[in-house]
Amino acid sequence: MKLWHCAGSRSLRPLWALEEMGLEYELEILTFPPRIFNKQYLEVNNLGTVPFLQDGETQMTESSAICQYLVDHYQQYEFGLRPGHAEYGAYLNWLHHADATLTFPQTLTMRYYYLEPSPEKQAVGDDYARWFIARLRRLDNHLESHDYLVDGRFTIADIAVGYALHLACALRLDERFQPQTRAYLDRLRARPAFARADGYGEPLVLPARG
Numbered sequence: 001m002k003l004w005h006c007a008g009s010r011s012l013r014p015l016w017a018l019e020e021m022g023l024e025y026e027l028e029i030l031t032f033p034p035r036i037f038n039k040q041y042l043e044v045n046n047l048g049t050v051p052f053l054q055d056g057e058t059q060m061t062e063s064s065a066i067c068q069y070l071v072d073h074y075q076q077y078e079f080g081l082r083p084g085h086a087e088y089g090a091y092l093n094w095l096h097h098a099d100a101t102l103t104f105p106q107t108l109t110m111r112y113y114y115l116e117p118s119p120e121k122q123a124v125g126d127d128y129a130r131w132f133i134a135r136l137r138r139l140d141n142h143l144e145s146h147d148y149l150v151d152g153r154f155t156i157a158d159i160a161v162g163y164a165l166h167l168a169c170a171l172r173l174d175e176r177f178q179p180q181t182r183a184y185l186d187r188l189r190a191r192p193a194f195a196r197a198d199g200y201g202e203p204l205v206l207p208a209r210g
Helices: 012-021 039-043 064-075 088-114 118-134 137-143 156-170 179-189 194-198
Strands: 004-008 028-029 053-055 058-060
Touching: 004 012, 012 028, 012 064, 012 194, 053 194, 058 064, 064 088, 064 156, 088 118, 088 156, 118 137, 137 179, 156 179, 179 194
Parallel strands: 004 028
Antiparallel strands: 004 053, 053 058
């Protein structure tokens, strides 16, 4: 099993999951964005995105889906829920909420704040930053009475959502977090597997905004 990874990117999700599960894997660290700085990578993944997982004949590009694959394929249910569980629907919802609802506006904020800055695009970035914070409402409310997202324990749903909060710190949006959401992220970052995964490669450092 091999994972291609850029530090600070969404590939942190499956890397963190692999570290939690103790599965054997090979890691290749690329420079972000790999389609610019590692053009030979396009021969591996013609999208030029990370993560990319190769496990035998299986090839995957979606970070939350890779986490779910690792749980189900390798029977790692210490970190996931089975379909018969009463909270299975909530588990899947949080897992996909992480990208569809939370990370999507962040990627546009990153693009318009840091990668393609201009006065006009910064205004668009502001809109998406506000959208991201507004989209935290469901999570904020849930964390008022829960330490983790489902089943009263840590799962890959926390990895998926936790990465979105971690990325928000790189985007300098975390000062708008609610206290319970900040405490939740701190709990996740305190996990040894997160520290190991986050330590691979050079940290993602975004330039100062103009």
